Amino acid sequence: MKAAILQERGRNGLRVRDVPMPVRRPGEVLLRVHAAALNRVDLYMRDNGAGITHRLPQTLGVEAAGVVVEADADSGLEIGLHPGKKAVVYANAFCGKCRYCLAGDQPLCLHAHIMGEHRDGGFAEYVAMPARCVLPLPDHVDLVEAGALLAAYxxxxxxxxxxxxxxxxxxxxxxxxxxxxxxxxxxxxxxxxxxxxxxxxxxxxxxxxxxxxxxxxxxxxxxxxxxxxxxxxxxxxxxxxxxxxxxxxxxxxxxxxxxxxxxxxxxxxxxxxxxxxxxxxxxxxxxxxxSTGGSVAECHQLLALFASGAIRPVIDRRFVLDDIGAAFDQLEHGNQFGKVVVTMA
Structure with missing residues (x-):
């Protein structure tokens, strides 16, 4: 599959390459990514990344919306993540066990691994995340808009x-x-x-x-x-x-x-x-x-509003994955009004 891989710091260190498909572990969902928006943290990861535990090379991207390819048969059916289902990724792979997760405040999780920061991210044709972090979407929603929703909104x-x-x-x-x-x-x-x-x-x-x-x-x-x-x-x-x-x-x-x-x-x-x-x-x-991010409960509230059509993300420009360098330039120059989005096809 194709993915935007950060091999070294700086503009020239981010390249679209062919890499192996992610291996879905038990309890995870494999998603075919349709769209993923850029965020300031992506620029930070590209150019600095200090204070964020990670290793290079790494796939960037803290957002992703697409279609479920694989999920555990039991948990997938239980939460509606069957193959072919539209879904969006909650990027914070929280532990579910620390005091903050137990209180429903996942952004403060003591053991979180964030997609695109601590683990491979959404600027790829496929991404694997824990099932609790993949949220089903109604069939009628636009996946490009959904891919611009869960970081900024x-x-x-x-x-x-x-x-x-x-x-x-x-x-x-x-x-x-x-x-x-x-x-x-x-x-x-x-x-x-x-x-x-x-x-x-x-x-x-x-x-x-x-x-x-x-x-x-x-x-x-x-x-x-x-x-x-x-x-x-x-x-x-x-x-x-x-x-x-x-x-x-x-x-x-x-x-x-x-x-x-x-x-x-x-x-x-x-x-x-x-x-x-x-x-x-x-x-x-x-x-x-x-304030950083939001909880799973807040995410569900936002998704309900989005699904109703009451809120539609403002998208400034769209780029295909092969042009991700130009997408980063657009964000870095600060001329956008709304979100810059990368589509995988």
Whole structure:
């Protein structure tokens, strides 16, 4: 089969090669992959990978949607994973035994092996994963859209509705709209009945976000974000900020919050050590918390919404597997609005 193999760090180290098919172990499902979206972690794995236990060569890709080829006869029938069934992969191969898994909080699993990070991933014609990590899909869903769902949209779901859920009528500021998680947050927040404000350095992205339903946008290259946000909220500030940028936006994110507001972060693309501004945090009683991925229960909630047609992933561009280098370039340049997806055929 064909797969995108990282042989060494850097752009030239990622190559599409012919490799042996994965061997399905008992308790696993073999999936013929139809589509898999790119994510920032794929770029990190390609160029750095520090802090993630893995060995090269390795197949990249933390997402995959496709069709079941093989599954255990008993467990496959029990959970609906028979050959020919459409399915999507929950990338976190959790242990199911640690305190966090037993509590249903699989993203905190102590022994997780994530597809595309710790084990071979979804940029391949076939992938094998534990059956508990392969979730059946209705026959009517689009597999390209499904392949763009479980990294950005599940991350967005947990950020918005996890520790202290965004409520109808609240206002949320999404920093750096255009990336997959930010666009997913925009869609899900609007679906939840919240008012959404966005920032970007691109007037085109701001216009696209407002066409989707955002109430206002701030170009951070030309305007002071916190000042403008306060103007748009009658001096009060927003209830929640979604920030995946880190150092570059952190100060504005904190200053844009109302008293008692909360900031949720899932990334640090511009730096991981911004000034803490502790006085602002404790005097205004702000909450700051991190978020990564989502639980299996949250995944099922998201999939139900997707299957109903209420949420459809925004796809910026599609590439075939042989052109995966160009797909990585598209993501790296940051010009996309929504997801960049690779199809296997």
């Amino acid at each position: 599940l991350t967005a779901w947990r950020m918005l509705f996890g520790k202290r859920a965004l409520r109808p009528g609240e206002t949320v500021l999404i920093a750096g709209v255009g990336g997959g998680v930010a666009v997913a947050c925009l869609q899900l927040a609007l679906h939840a009945g919240a008012r959404v404000l966005v920032t970007s350095s691109s007037d085109d992205k701001l216009a696209r976000a407002q066409a989707m339903g955002a109430s206002g946008g701030v170009n951070y290259r030309r305007e002071k974000v916190a000042k403008r946000v306060l103007e748009m909220t009658s001096g009060e500030g927003v209830d929640m900020v979604i920030d995946s940028s880190g150092a570059a936006s952190w100060d504005d994110s904190l200053r844009s919050l109302r008293r008692g507001g909360r900031l949720v972060t899932c990334g640090a693309t511009t730096g991981s050590n911004p000034p803490a501004d502790l006085q602002r945090i404790f005097i205004r009683q702000l909450e700051v918390y991190g």
